[in-house]
Amino acid sequence: xxxxxxxxxxxxxxxxxxxxxxxxxxxxxxxxxxxxxxxxxxxxxxxxxxxxxxxxxxxxxxxxxxxxxxxxxxxxxxxxxxxxxxxxxxxxxxxxxxxxxxxxxxxxxxxxxxxxxxxxxxxxxxxxxxxxxxxxxxxxxxxxxxxxxxxxxxxxxxx
Amino acid sequence: xxxxxxxxxxxxxxxxxxxxxxxxxxxxxxxxxxxxxxxxxxxxxxxxxxxxxxxxxxxxxxxxxxxxxxxxxxxxxxxxxxxxxxxxxxxx
Numbered sequence: 385x386x387x388x389x390x391x392x393x394x395x396x397x398x399x400x401x402x403x404x405x406x407x408x409x410x411x412x413x414x415x416x417x418x419x420x421x422x423x424x425x426x427x428x429x430x431x432x433x434x435x436x437x438x439x440x441x442x443x444x445x446x447x448x449x450x451x452x453x454x455x456x457x458x459x460x461x462x463x464x465x466x467x468x469x470x471x472x473x474x475x476x477x478x479x480x481x482x483x484x485x486x487x488x489x490x491x492x493x494x495x496x497x498x499x500x501x502x503x504x505x506x507x508x509x510x511x512x513x514x515x516x517x518x519x520x521x522x523x524x525x526x527x528x529x530x531x532x533x534x535x536x537x538x539x540x541x542x543x
Numbered sequence: 544x545x546x547x548x549x550x551x552x553x554x555x556x557x558x559x560x561x562x563x564x565x566x567x568x569x570x571x572x573x574x575x576x577x578x579x580x581x582x583x584x585x586x587x588x589x590x591x592x593x594x595x596x597x598x599x600x601x602x603x604x605x606x607x608x609x610x611x612x613x614x615x616x617x618x619x620x621x622x623x624x625x626x627x628x629x630x631x632x633x634x635x
Contacts, residue, residue, distance in 0.1 A: 389608040390617035396625065402606060403592045405626065432626045434592045442587035444607040444616045447600045448573040449581035453566060454546070478547035478558050482565055483579075488572060489544035495568035496553035496561060517568070525576050 386439060394432065404443070405432040454480040487527065491520035573601040580604065 386392075396403045409430050414423055454476035457468050473480045482489055498513035546561060555561045572578055583597040587608070596603065607616035 385611055386608065387610055387612040388617075389610045390619060393608045393619040394622045395606050395619055396622050397603070398593075401593045401595050404587065404594060404608075405592065405622065432622075434590050435587050436589060437587070438589045439587040439609050439611060441584040442609040442611075443585045443594055444609070445583045445585075445597055445600060445603065446580065446605040446607070447597075448577055448602040448604070449579055449597075450566075450570065450573065450599045450601055451579050451581055453569050454562075458544075476546060476562055478550065479545060481545050482549065482569075484544075484569070486544065488578065489549070491572070492544075492565055492568045493549050493552045495571070496549060496555050496564050499564050500553060500555055517571075521572055521576060 386437060386442070393435075404435050406435055407431075408433055408436075452483050455483045457481060459483050460486050485524055487520055487524040491517050491524070494520060570601060577604075 392407045394405045394407060396405070407430070410422060414421055452470065452472040454473040455470040456473055457463075457470060458481050459468060459470055461468060463469065470483065482492060484492065494513045494517040498510045498517060501507075501509035501513060546558065546565065549565065550556070550558065550561045553561075555564070569578070581597075581600070583600065585594060587594075605618050606621075607618045609615070610617050
């Protein structure tokens with residue numbers, strides 16, 4: 385029975401894996417006839433141990449993912465008044481849509497131009513388009529944020 | 544925007560290469576910003592410490608472990624230093 389997992393579990397990234405550790409202040413325990421008992425030969429004190437119980441769907445990762453990069457319809461156009469129904473295209477071709485916002489699609493175009501310049505050996509042009517690529521990615525992110533800046537008005541200010 | 548439109552705008556002629564470059568661009572974006580996020584769940588096994596990252600995950604944001612006493616996933620912290628292992632039942 386796990387409890388306070390945010391205080392008693394830790395992880396460490398090792399290559400393509402994570403290592404899970406459980407923090408205990410007692411000795412390692414075992415279950416005997418439904419009762420957890422402390423084993424006599426175990427070290428007693430603060431320690432990190434391997435997970436000492438099985439939890440179904442107990443570990444959850446959250447992250448950015450490579451999901452549905454190509455879809456059958458334009459993800460930025462409404463279907464009437466509804467959100468478009470997107471179907472993943474596993475073998476994409478020229479007619480398929482890239483599942484990105486308009487701004488990120490334009491960033492992708494800059495990336496393609498950059499790669500074209502790279503293959504022709506024009507590194508200056510490549511760098512220029514990569515800068516444009518990141519600029520558009522940044523613009524797309526700032527579109528989601530509204531930042532208010534307040535300035536205090538000086539008392540008795542004459543304007 | 545379609546793949547064809549991107550190819551026309553960039554002057555790229557090869558479709559296979561264009562699709563490969565678009566995938567690269569998406570990976571590059573996803574490494575820096577959150578375009579598409581997802582969650583993955585896996586079982587924790589008694590006595591096993593090593594769990595692989597999901598295959599299609601690009602950037603890790605959080606790791607949570609289920610608190611079975613109140614059925615909630617709680618975000619766990621990362622340790623920066625490798626602990627001294629005195630008894631290792633799962634050596635690598």
